[in-house]
Amino acid sequence: MIETAFALRPTPTVPVEGGLPFPVRRILCVGRNYAAHRREMGGDDRDPPFFFAKPADAIVPPGQDVAYPSATADLHHEIELVVAIGPGGKVFGYAVGVDLTRRDLQNAAKAKGQPWDASKGFDQSAPISAIVRVEAVPGEAAISLSVNGVVRQQASIGDMLWSVPEILVQAARLWALEAGDLIYTGTPEGVGPLVPGDLVEGQIAGIGALSFRIV
Ligand code: MN
Numbered sequence: 001m002i003e004t005a006f007a008l009r010p011t012p013t014v015p016v017e018g019g020l021p022f023p024v025r026r027i028l029c030v031g032r033n034y035a036a037h038r039r040e041m042g043g044d045d046r047d048p049p050f051f052f053a054k055p056a057d058a059i060v061p062p063g064q065d066v067a068y069p070s071a072t073a074d075l076h077h078e079i080e081l082v083v084a085i086g087p088g089g090k091v092f093g094y095a096v097g098v099d100l101t102r103r104d105l106q107n108a109a110k111a112k113g114q115p116w117d118a119s120k121g122f123d124q125s126a127p128i129s130a131i132v133r134v135e136a137v138p139g140e141a142a143i144s145l146s147v148n149g150v151v152r153q154q155a156s157i158g159d160m161l162w163s164v165p166e167i168l169v170q171a172a173r174l175w176a177l178e179a180g181d182l183i184y185t186g187t188p189e190g191v192g193p194l195v196p197g198d199l200v201e202g203q204i205a206g207i208g209a210l211s212f213r214i215v
Pocket of ligand 1: 029030031078080099186187
């Protein structure tokens with residue numbers, strides 16, 4: 001180990017059901033991977049999905065509240081299947097995640113052709129459930145999110161434009177996937193605003209569930 005001027009925070013980790021915690025290297029995210037969400041965002045039906053990223057320390061482990069972020073008046077929820085990459089770049093397991101978004105900043109960035117870091121990659125922008133070590137997700141697993149008990153998003157992961165194997169192929173064209181990488185695979189329609197006090201609950205059949213409160 002090289003001696004450094006100061007110590008960094010420990011590597012962020014995600015609990016693994018029945019195993020040791022998963023250390024997070026980086027977070028990749030897929031945009032516009034469900035046709036109905038692409039339409040609600042005003043996207044062109046011919047635009048393929050694409051990638052953006054969040055820093056590893058944007059992870060919010062299960063059981064932690066999320067502080068309403070600074071510099072936004074339009075925080076949005078996006079429920080997503082998360083693929084966890086293990087040694088050899090192989091799938092390690094799956095989790096349920098929420099891609100929190102400063103929608104007002106994202107809309108302003110889109111209008112000016114600016115990057116999405118401030119709208120997507122902010123502190124505590126990536127809540128996640130525990131990781132389950134299943135080989136594959138059921139093809140038509142139900143994915144849903146509710147706020148204060150009211151369902152906002154409800155779809156099937158079978159609606160994804162890029163399936164998990166296709167996402168891995170597309171990502172591998174751009175990066176060498178390594179152990180510790182997490183890929184948020186995109187959200188279905190029904191995204192909407194959150195305010196302090198809201199209880200967010202998300203689930204994917206056969207994978208798990210997460211819940212957190214905005215404080
Ligand atoms: Mn998303």
